[in-house]
Amino acid sequence: MNTRTTLATLAKTIRSKNAGTDKITFDIIFRERESYDLVRRSGALTPESVCRVLNVDPARLTDFVEYDPGYAIKFTILRVRPSGSAGDGDIFGAQQYAPFLDLEIDISTAGA
Numbered sequence: 642m643n644t645r646t647t648l649a650t651l652a653k654t655i656r657s658k659n660a661g662t663d664k665i666t667f668d669i670i671f672r673e674r675e676s677y678d679l680v681r682r683s684g685a686l687t688p689e690s691v692c693r694v695l696n697v698d699p700a701r702l703t704d705f706v707e708y709d710p711g712y713a714i715k716f717t718i719l720r721v722r723p724s725g726s727a728g729d730g731d732i733f734g735a736q737q738y739a740p741f742l743d744l745e746i747d748i749s750t751a752g753a
Contacts, residue, residue: 644667644747644748644749645746645747645748645749646745646746646748647687647742647743647744647745647746648669648685648741648742648743648744648745648746649741649742649743651671651676651679651680651746652669652670652671652680653671653672654668654669654670655667655668655669655670655738655741655742656668656735656753657677657735657736657737657738658722658733658734658735659724659733659734660717661732662720662723662724662725663678663719663720663724664703664717664718664719664720665717665718665734665737666704666715666716666717666721666734667691667715667716667717667718667737667738667741668713668714668715669686669713669714669715669741670711670712670713671712671713672712673712674712676712677709677712677713677714679746679748680714680746681707681714683746683747683748685744685745685746685747686714686744687705688705688716690703691716694740694741694744695718695737695740697704699720701718701719702716702717702718703717703718703719704716704717711744714722720734
């Protein structure tokens, strides 16, 4: 029995976008409470794991929220350089979510 799946399989939406000129925010939104709770219980998305996945210093993580009413996990990081400045490779911050698509979720450790 396969006890692993990907975040993209469980989430309805995985996205990133600007949060002002100096931050990028990430939204992981689920269709139903069960998938949301499963990911939360798995421990796959934590402030520490987010920093590992994005390969960023934990000091750059400004917010990490599990929003129960919306079945969403939201987090925000500081940009290395302001949006649109010289050397910025993603002005809208919309390309930063990709590493989370294949994030493995161990559903065997996420049981009720």
